[in-house]
Amino acid sequence: MDNDKFSKQREEMVEYQLKRRGIRDPLVLEAFRSVPRHRFVEPGMVGSAYSDHPLPIGEGQTISQPYMVALMTQCLELKGGEKILEIGTGSGYQAAILARIAGEVYTIERIASLSERSRAILTELGYNNVHFRVGDGTLGWPEEAPYDGIIVTAGAPRVPEPLVEQLAEGGRLVIPVGGSWSQELLVVRKMEGEIVEQEVCGCVFVPLIGEHGWKSNRRE
Numbered sequence: 001m002d003n004d005k006f007s008k009q010r011e012e013m014v015e016y017q018l019k020r021r022g023i024r025d026p027l028v029l030e031a032f033r034s035v036p037r038h039r040f041v042e043p044g045m046v047g048s049a050y051s052d053h054p055l056p057i058g059e060g061q062t063i064s065q066p067y068m069v070a071l072m073t074q075c076l077e078l079k080g081g082e083k084i085l086e087i088g089t090g091s092g093y094q095a096a097i098l099a100r101i102a103g104e105v106y107t108i109e110r111i112a113s114l115s116e117r118s119r120a121i122l123t124e125l126g127y128n129n130v131h132f133r134v135g136d137g138t139l140g141w142p143e144e145a146p147y148d149g150i151i152v153t154a155g156a157p158r159v160p161e162p163l164v165e166q167l168a169e170g171g172r173l174v175i176p177v178g179g180s181w182s183q184e185l186l187v188v189r190k191m192e193g194e195i196v197e198q199e200v201c202g203c204v205f206v207p208l209i210g211e212h213g214w215k216s217n218r219r220e
């Protein structure tokens, strides 16, 4: 997996897009060196797979910019072995990055065709610690809770309450919150029963649609 013809592009992505912008976590950098991002983009986009921006993945959705995937992963402060919930499987790339570092990854996608495609790629690449569900991720995956980390890869109007409930004590929820056109990336921590929120930076994500998210795809 490491020595495909894209390994030089991955190394440059790590050096120029991640390290130079302050991504320092060695586990995150190592995951980016090894996950073949070109396998998660549409066939016509392979040449742009390692470029510094999001790309379309069909169904009006996107694979996020490498830096944003790295920043959100770094915000989880993973040490290895954790149980993680991801909302918004999309291409499966973020799930693969998480699967390299954490113990088990539970990922929910509302669009069945995207979930099926990402499951096929991750299976082919040999990731056997990723579990898929099709449905409304704003409700979380209560049967497997609590989670050491929860990452939401779509923009929410507010922090969905079920996700806070499903976060373990000491756990971190990383989520873009704000309007439908731009959001603030937040880290929500549960510390001794208290909820502590920290703003990281501005960001732009496709809408989180569901019971505790936006009601429709129409951006207001």
Ligand code: SAM
Pocket (backbone or CB within 6 Å): 061, 062, 063, 064, 087, 088, 089, 090, 091, 092, 093, 094, 095, 108, 109, 110, 111, 114, 135, 136, 137, 138, 153, 154, 205, 206, 207, 208, 209, 210, 213
């Ligand atoms: N993590 C993805 C990746 O690595 O490619 C990028 C995800 S894309 C920016 C956001 C995804 O969230 C879309 O695939 C969208 O369909 C999904 N989504 C939006 N609302 C959702 C919800 N309530 N539950 C699950 N997935 C949702």
